[in-house]
Amino acid sequence: MRTHWCGELRTEHVGEEVALCGWVSRRREHGEHLAFVDVRDRTGIVQCVVDNAHDLRSEFVVRVSGTVRHRLEGTVNDKLATGEIELQDCTVEVLNRADPPPFPLDERTDVDEAVRLRHRYLDLRRSRLQRNLEIRARVNSAIRAAMERQGFTEVETPLLMPSTPEGAREFLVPSRQVPGSFYALPQSPQLFKQLLMVAGTERYYQIARCLRDEDLRADRQFEFTQLDLEMSFVDQDDVLAAVSEAVLDAAEAITGHRPDDIPQMTWHDAMDRYGSDKPDLRFGMELQELTELFAGTGFQAFASAAAIKGLRVPGQGDLGRKKLDALTDDAKQLGAKGLVWMRVREGGDLESPVTKFLSETELKAVVDATGAEAGDLLLLVADEWHTTCEVLGGLRNQVGRPPVSQGPFRYVWIVDFPMFVGVDATTGTPKPAHHPFTRPHPDDLDRLESDPMDVRSKAYDLVLNGWELGSGSLRIHEPELQQRVFSLLGISPEEADRRFGFFLNPFRFGAPPHGGFGMGMDRLVAILAGEDNIREVIAFPKPQSGADPMTGAPTTADDKQLAELGLRLLPPKA
RNA sequence: GGCCCCGUGGCUCAGUUGGUUAGAGCGUUGGCCUGUCACGCCAAAGGUCGCGGGUUCAAGUCCCGUCGGGGUCGCCA
Numbered sequence: 001m002r003t004h005w006c007g008e009l010r011t012e013h014v015g016e017e018v019a020l021c022g023w024v025s026r027r028r029e030h031g032e033h034l035a036f037v038d039v040r041d042r043t044g045i046v047q048c049v050v051d052n053a054h055d056l057r058s059e060f061v062v063r064v065s066g067t068v069r070h071r072l073e074g075t076v077n078d079k080l081a082t083g084e085i086e087l088q089d090c091t092v093e094v095l096n097r098a099d100p101p102p103f104p105l106d107e108r109t110d111v112d113e114a115v116r117l118r119h120r121y122l123d124l125r126r127s128r129l130q131r132n133l134e135i136r137a138r139v140n141s142a143i144r145a146a147m148e149r150q151g152f153t154e155v156e157t158p159l160l161m162p163s164t165p166e167g168a169r170e171f172l173v174p175s176r177q178v179p180g181s182f183y184a185l186p187q188s189p190q191l192f193k194q195l196l197m198v199a200g201t202e203r204y205y206q207i208a209r210c211l212r213d214e215d216l217r218a219d220r221q222f223e224f225t226q227l228d229l230e231m232s233f234v235d236q237d238d239v240l241a242a243v244s245e246a247v248l249d250a251a252e253a254i255t256g257h258r259p260d261d262i263p264q265m266t267w268h269d270a271m272d273r274y275g276s277d278k279p280d281l282r283f284g285m286e287l288q289e290l291t292e293l294f295a296g297t298g299f300q301a302f303a304s305a306a307a308i309k310g311l312r313v314p315g316q317g318d319l320g321r322k323k324l325d326a327l328t329d330d331a332k333q334l335g336a337k338g339l340v341w342m343r344v345r346e347g348g349d350l351e352s353p354v355t356k357f358l359s360e361t362e363l364k365a366v367v368d369a370t371g372a373e374a375g376d377l378l379l380l381v382a383d384e385w386h387t388t389c390e391v392l393g394g395l396r397n398q399v400g401r402p403p404v405s406q407g408p409f410r411y412v413w414i415v416d417f418p419m420f421v422g423v424d425a426t427t428g429t430p431k432p433a434h435h436p437f438t439r440p441h442p443d444d445l446d447r448l449e450s451d452p453m454d455v456r457s458k459a460y461d462l463v464l465n466g467w468e469l470g471s472g473s474l475r476i477h478e479p480e481l482q483q484r485v486f487s488l489l490g491i492s493p494e495e496a497d498r499r500f501g502f503f504l505n506p507f508r509f510g511a512p513p514h515g516g517f518g519m520g521m522d523r524l525v526a527i528l529a530g531e532d533n534i535r536e537v538i539a540f541p542k543p544q545s546g547a548d549p550m551t552g553a554p555t556t557a558d559d560k561q562l563a564e565l566g567l568r569l570l571p572p573k574a
Numbered sequence: 575g576g577c578c579c580c581g582u583g584g585c586u587c588a589g590u591u592g593g594u595u596a597g598a599g600c601g602u603u604g605g606c607c608u609g610u611c612a613c614g615c616c617a618a619a620g621g622u623c624g625c626g627g628g629u630u631c632a633a634g635u636c637c638c639g640u641c642g643g644g645g646u647c648g649c650c651a
Contacts, residue, residue, distance in 0.1 A: 026612080026613095028609090028610045028611060028613050029613090030607055030608050030614095031606075031608060032607085033608060034607090034608040034609070034610085035608095035610090036609080036610055036613085045611095047610085047611070049610095051608095057602095058601085072609065074609085075609055075610075075611085077611055079611080080611080083611085100584075100601070100602060101584085101585090101601090102584055102585075103584075103601095104586090104600075108586095108600095108612075109585065109586055109600085110586080111586080112580095112581085112585085112586090112643070113643065114642070114643045114644090115584095115585080115643095117643095164651095167651035168650050168651075169649080169650085187650090212650060213650095214650045215648085215649065217645085217646080217650090218644090218645075218646090220650070333577090421651095431651080432651055434651070435651050436651075438651095533644095543642090543643065543644085544643075544644070544645090545643085549642090549643095
């Protein structure tokens with residue numbers, strides 16, 4: 001139907017007879033015998049000169065044939081890629097009429113997201129989402145190429161699998177053939193990809209859809225897409241290198257230049273310096289160690305604390321009481337008992353509600369240690385090390401963090417995660433930080449039983465601009481070690497067999513050492529596309545409620561469907 | 575489940591201390607216009623102020639509840 005795309009026409013096409021297809025973007029009428037019609041397809045817009053645009057309306061679907069010519073002197077539009085030319089002697093064929101769109105399809109107005117989602121097919125017609133979908137496709141393609149180049153084999157894994165109730169809440173699918181039983185949709189292909197290692201696939205990857213029935217956020221959807229991979233006979237750096245290669249290729253495909261190699265930072269360093277296991281390295285404001293300074297202090301809140309740290313907020317010394325109170329509330333929300341603020345005055349004097357409890361020496365030492373200058377604000381927290389770090393890290397993000405999409409892109413690998421986080425309140429056993437198949441750090445193996453909370457694991461996260469892009473680990477491939485970890489977690493051999501038997505038994509048949517990674521494609525694409533929200537890089541996302549305003553999903557099932565599945569509904573809650 | 579923000583023609587918004595008949599721009603419809611490009615000009619249509627209740631002589635405005643959207647904490651091994 002068409003000979004060219006709208007967006008590709010240039011002065012070199014002058015004189016050619018062309019046929020274009022697309023939508024009427026805008027029309028400008030000048031009386032009976034002259035009108036301009038902007039025709040748009042996914043590549044761009046071309047101005048067509050017609051003698052009568054009376055029967056054309058916005059978003060009508062048209063096929064236009066005509067001759068490309070230079071625009072008249074003084075009528076060139078430099079805001080348009082095709083602005084030097086126009087189509088003359090046009091024949092316009094209306095392929096379909098269109099109702100006026102419920103919202104403008106230009107880029108100038110920020111339309112309410114509920115309206116956009118209800119008419120997503122129109123929202124997708126706009127250049128922002130067209131561009132984002134193209135970026136997404138290019139990222140996918142670059143990643144596939146990088147994986148293939150590195151010898152990975154793409155394998156598809158089942159969507160219908162047994163429920164494994166650990167971790168995120170699963171979506172359940174009732175079985176028709178076995179009424180009363182259910183499949184679960186995968187939170188990730190975790191179990192299958194490890195079995196592929198037992199199977200000798202050696203290098204597996206998949207751009208896989210994963211599903212988690214948890215509350216939606218700016219960076220979370222029920223369904224999300226993950227670059228999933230697993231490798232045999234590798235150490236941690238091999239996995240990191242393979243993932244880095246794919247991510248950096250993807251970044252290069254979008255931005256045109258390849259980022260530096262991705263640095264590594266230990267989890268402990270990240271917590272200690274940035275107060276987060278996903279530190280945003282685009283801005284400084286590192287936490288300052290102050291514990292030693294206050295050894296033997298007379299200030300009760302500091303005297304008993306295991307860790308005291310400070311955050312220097314440059315130039316915010318004029319923050320009002322209301323804002324400071326709000327920060328204090330935030331600190332408490334983050335788990336602190338309180339927040340000490342100090343305004344730095346000329347000459348290094350500190351103004352704070354607690355100065356009267358602190359000695360001159362201590363006050364001066366705080367200024368020295370933080371490097372504070374007049375006009376700065378200092379925030380101090382004293383608590384257990386982990387709490388102190390986390391609270392100040394939260395405040396650091398709050399006062400200093402730019403939108404995630406705002407460059408530059410700062411990638412970082414976080415390594416040496418702790419094996420366990422916290423203790424289960426009911427059973428008293430440690431809780432795994434990653435999953436129970438994560439390999440303990442070899443240097444800490446002998447302390448697994450004696451000092452579990454101090455044991456590191458071979459788990460790692462990839463972080464970009466403060467967003468966790470993905471995580472992975474080396475796995476346990478020896479049944480004996482797996483047994484040790486299970487017993488630490490309070491899982492008996494019988495229970496392990498019941499819950500993970502189909503997964504663990506194969507490991508007796510010669511499981512190779514292996515490890516892998518899973519990376520959120522939606523997040524990577526969003527950041528590369530300059531979006532703060534993954535919904536902007538997903539063709540048909542869901543709002544926070546999880547109910548799709550366009551399709552009406554989820555819908556009720558009729559009695560016949562339910563009967564076939566052996567299900568009966570409970571009466572609605574009152 | 576908690577907290578915060580938002581909801582006024584199709585879209586984006588204004589609406590004062592609670593006070594007459596709720597406004598604007600864009601869009602839509604009709605008319606005019608031969609070089610515009612966010613064209614311009616004239617005119618018209620279009621409103622359950624999300625919904626329900628309450629306070630009041632009087633509610634878009636205040637209060638309670640509810641629904642929808644967004645952000646965030648919990649949750650996301």
